[in-house]
Structure formats: structure tokens, C-alpha cells
Amino acid sequence: METIGAYEAKTHLPQLLERVAKGERITITKHGVPVATLQPADSSKRTPVRDVIDQLKQFRSAHRLDGLSVRDMIAEGRR
Template structure:
């Protein structure tokens, strides 16, 4: 994934859009800190759905029952 600063991204937006159309993802940073990701339209949704289906399969294979508290805790841990 290419990384680019916010000012440069603003300056070269049309080039970045062409890269996204070609399937490339671009991480946009501000002073070295990631703030946004430019990805091809629709790619994030299908990737997330695939990962969710894989997770469901792994959980079902283990025959594990998760409580709402367990799920929220795991979600919150991912935000750290």
C-alpha cells in the first residue's frame, strides 16, 4: 500500500483516483499519522464480509458460545 501525505494527496488527487480505479490502496497521512485510506470502491465491503464469514466458520468449528459482553470486549480491544 502506498503512503502519501495529506498535502500531496490534495495536489495529486486525480492520480490517486486513477490508482484506486486500478485496484491500488493508498494510505493518507498527516504529519506521519495515518488519517484515511483510499481504496477501490466496493473492495472494503467484500473483504470485510469475507473475513466475517471466515470468523463465523472458525467460531462454529470450535462450538464456542460468546456472550454479548465478550463480543463488545473484543470489539473495544480492537480499537486500542
């Protein structure tokens, strides 16, 4: 695992994120003290896009606005 200073991490964040996406882990230090670790996201927690779309469609079919417009709801919230 590579160690990198906070200033350098800030300066080169896009490149660091590319490396992390490829599987690397990088420790970020501040004044030589480790403060954070960049590591790939846990892919097992990701929900497939198709499943999310299906869930949204199911939610929309069960929840209707019954003629309310977004403007009406905003106005109601301002009262």
C-alpha cells in the same frame, strides 16, 4: 500499500483516484499519522444502471402529481 502525505494527496488527487480505480490502496497521512485510506469501491454494492432505470419507471407509474406543477408545490412549501 503506499503512504502519501495529505498535502501531496490534495495536490495529486486525480492521479491517485486513477490508481485506486485500478485496484491500488493508498494510505493518507497527516504529520506522519495515518488518517485515511483510499481504496476501490465495493463493486458488489453497485446496482446495474438498467435496474435503477426500471425502479425509477416503476416508482413514477405508481406516484402521480394529479395536475400539480412543480411551481405549485414550491409555492405551497413557502407558506
